[in-house]
Amino acid sequence: xxxxxxxxxxxxxxxxxxxxxxxxxxxxxxxxxxxxxxxxxxxxxxxxxxxxxxxxxxxxxxxxxxxxxxxxxxxxxxxxxxxxxxxxxxxxxxxxxxxxxxxxxxxxxxxxxxxxxxxxxxxxxxxxxxxxxxxxxxxxxxxxxxx
Amino acid sequence: xxxxxxxxxxxxxxxxxxxxxxxxxxxxxxxxxxxxxxxxxxxxxxxxxxxxxxxxxxxxxxxxxxxxxxxxxxxxxxxxxxxxxxxxxxxxxxxxxxxxxxxxxxxxxxxxxxxxxxxxxxxxxxxxxxxxxxxxxxxxx
Numbered sequence: 001x002x003x004x005x006x007x008x009x010x011x012x013x014x015x016x017x018x019x020x021x022x023x024x025x026x027x028x029x030x031x032x033x034x035x036x037x038x039x040x041x042x043x044x045x046x047x048x049x050x051x052x053x054x055x056x057x058x059x060x061x062x063x064x065x066x067x068x069x070x071x072x073x074x075x076x077x078x079x080x081x082x083x084x085x086x087x088x089x090x091x092x093x094x095x096x097x098x099x100x101x102x103x104x105x106x107x108x109x110x111x112x113x114x115x116x117x118x119x120x121x122x123x124x125x126x127x128x129x130x131x132x133x134x135x136x137x138x139x140x141x142x143x144x145x146x147x
Numbered sequence: 148x149x150x151x152x153x154x155x156x157x158x159x160x161x162x163x164x165x166x167x168x169x170x171x172x173x174x175x176x177x178x179x180x181x182x183x184x185x186x187x188x189x190x191x192x193x194x195x196x197x198x199x200x201x202x203x204x205x206x207x208x209x210x211x212x213x214x215x216x217x218x219x220x221x222x223x224x225x226x227x228x229x230x231x232x233x234x235x236x237x238x239x240x241x242x243x244x245x246x247x248x249x250x251x252x253x254x255x256x257x258x259x260x261x262x263x264x265x266x267x268x269x270x271x272x273x274x275x276x277x278x279x280x281x282x283x284x285x286x287x288x
Contacts, residue, residue, distance in 0.1 A: 019256040020164075074163045085160055092158040095205065096255045099234020103254070110239050113205050115157075 001053045002146045004105055006131070009057065009144060012100035013133055016093060021069045028132030028139070036130050038141040044121035045091050047098045051111030054147045057098050059090065060121050060130075061140035066090050068138070091116035150270065151178040151195065155188040155202035155214065156232075165201060165232070165262070172263035185214025192218075197227055199270060201262075204233035204244075212247060219248040228269045232257065 010027055017023045044060040061069075063086065070089040071078050094116045102111040130141040152169060156162050162181050169177065180195060182188035186209040188202070200218070204211035211231055218224045228250035233240075236254040244252055251265040 016256045019258070070160060074160050075167055076163070088158050088160040092161050095158070096234050099205070099255065100236065103234075103236035107237075110237050111235075113234065115205065115207050 002144060005053065005055075005101065005146065006144050008101040008104040009097060009142065010131070011104065012097045013142070016096045016100060017069075017133075017135070020073055020096065021093070022072045023069065023135045026134045028134055030129055030131045032126065033124060033128045033130050033141065033143070034126040036132055036141055038130065038132070038139070040122050042121045042140075043086065043090055043118070044124060045087070045094050045116050045118045047091075047094050047116040048114035049098060049102060049111050051102065051109045052105070052107040055145045057094060057101075058119075058124060058128075058143040058145070059094050059097075059140060060124065060142075061090060062138060065135065065138040065140060068135075069093065087118050091118065149176045149178065150174065150198040151180065153180045153182065153188060153191065153195075153197045153200045155182045155185060155200060155206070155211070157183045157203065157206040161203070168259045168262050169266070171259060172266060174266065185209030185211060185217065188214060189217055192224060197224075199266070200227060200229045202229060202231055204231060204235055204240075212244065215244065215247045215249055230262075230265055230269070232262075 014025055017025045038060055042060040042062050043066050044058065046056050046058045048056045066086045066089060067078050067081060070081050070085050073089055099113055128143050130143045133140050133142060154162050154165050166179050180191060182191050184206040202211045202214055215229050218227060218229060230251045231244050231249050232253045232255060234255045241252050250269050253261045253265065
């Protein structure tokens with residue numbers, strides 16, 4: 001189930017990043033967080049889901065990338081964006097990715113999403129398996145945990 | 148005619164995107180009201196006239212489905228059309244919303260045209276000379 005979900009998540013990330021944030025992405029190798037080159041001072045958020053499978057999806061991204069996403073998404077200059085805009089952009093991106101991905105799976109029980117929440121990136125284990133998502137000038141990491 | 152449009156979403160950026168989309172779609176002179184969840188929207192509707200509601204589903208305090216049920220169970224608000232914009236794209240969820248009285252459903256990520264087409268379908272063609280906001284930016288999505 002995790003493999004099916006991860007495939008759907010990758011497809012959804014591509015769709016959401018290109019449609020709503022105008023940023024094409026490519027996917028890197030899967031590795032543990034400690035070896036991924038992703039800093040612990042990144043913005044991070046998580047979203048839980050229940051259904052045929054339950055778990056959570058976590059995204060970690062540097063502030064500069066989140067700012068670029070927010071600028072593209074909202075059409076506002078970076079200088080006018082507050083932390084609420086940035087965290088709201090990342091949580092909305094995660095919400096769209098997770099909802100879109102789960103809709104692509106042929107589930108018997110309809111999935112229900114929780115409310116996306118910002119977390120401290122240091123809460124994510126160094127041993128967590130993550131997939132790198134690369135944009136032209138930056139990169140972020142996603143982790144899918146299925147219970 | 149200038150409309151009063153209520154946007155209900157717990158995401159501040161998403162409310163901004165919907166506002167920009169509406170302005171670019173010709174609703175520049177509309178009064179755009181905002182609420183962060185269904186309960187906040189119901190409270191706002193007690194004191195403000197609303198022609199149409201655009202709501203998210205997945206929100207804290209009161210989600211979009213309970214919000215629509217509350218609107219449709221009140222004689223004063225039951226005829227107000229409600230558009231749902233949600234990440235939940237599975238067919239059973241969409242049917243549930245439509246059965247509760249939603250006038251339309253848009254799945255995120257969405258194209259700006261989807262909102263414009265649905266608004267025109269529900270409210271009728273926009274009078275661009277009267278309502279078009281030429282200060283608004285073009286939207287690419």
